[in-house]
Amino acid sequence: MSIRPEFALYLLVMAGVTYLVRMIPLVLFKEKIKNRFVLSFLYYVPYAVLSAMVFPAIFYASGNVIAAAVGFIVAVVTAFFGKGLTTVAACSCVSVLVTELIIKYLI
């Protein structure tokens, strides 16, 4: 195990920003935010961020684009029917595994 020297700086910046984003509002905000535009923007940000992170990157997250696409569809469908985070992740992984095995040994 090793830590590159420059890694410490990266870690400090990454953990520092992540922490400050959580800490500052919790310590400072006791009043409610009133501006509707700001609130609406903040409401949409998480969903826009997460979807831009997932799509299209998920198609390159496994060894095979077709298998990853199957995993994506399974995740969307299971999430649509209200399954929890762990169930969705497990179903998606298993479907990718099965698809990869099929492609490898049967086709």
Add this chain to the structure above:
Amino acid sequence: MQIQNSFRKGLLDGIPIGIGYLSVSFAFGIMAVTCGLSPLEALLISMTNLTSAGQLAGAPIIAAGGSLVELAMTQLIINLRYSLMSVALSQKLDYKAKWPHRFLIAFGNTDEIFAVSTSNDGHITQRYFYGLMLIPWIGWSSGTIIGALAGAALPDVITSSLGVAIYAMLIAVVVPKAKTHLPTALCVLVSITLACLFRYLPALSSFSEKYGGFVIIICAVVASLIFAVLCPVKEEKEGEV
């Protein structure tokens, strides 16, 4: 006003989150090592950050030796949602909770922990929240180091299928909201359309290869601005974030 002050109740509520985190961070550990970080580095990132989406975007930037500004901006935008949750949590928390407690509590404010803490009636105390964040933190850290070390020992086909785990978890956060709120679904579509343009348009793809983190920021901010103007959310929606 009812107050939830039980450390033990917090621990119990945190168990399902911890199990979920264990499996997802296992995949993060594998991914971090695959993109060039050492197992110890992956563990340190998980112990100090405790955030799936941010780490997923940050690890490749660190491994590739990206700029600190890019890393900081990526974490800021991806984790901006925690600010909203912290604002909501500041209302949920017992008013008697002093600053030192607020500094500690802030560290454990993840999507899932936040969701469970707000599911309590009335206010919560720092005692409850410490119980709630403990097992998820242990699960997230231990899953990372197990994945980082065991990843190499597993067959390729297993590690490769685990690569989608974190993405699937993020999908599980987005889809239920998009299903019940049409503007959210449209905002998601705009955001992924922009992400695809950056990835596949030849003019943009070289920029996107170099500055993947900025691409996510640009897509998310543009899509969110459009929908904040076109479809501002009502009062009750804001509280749900």
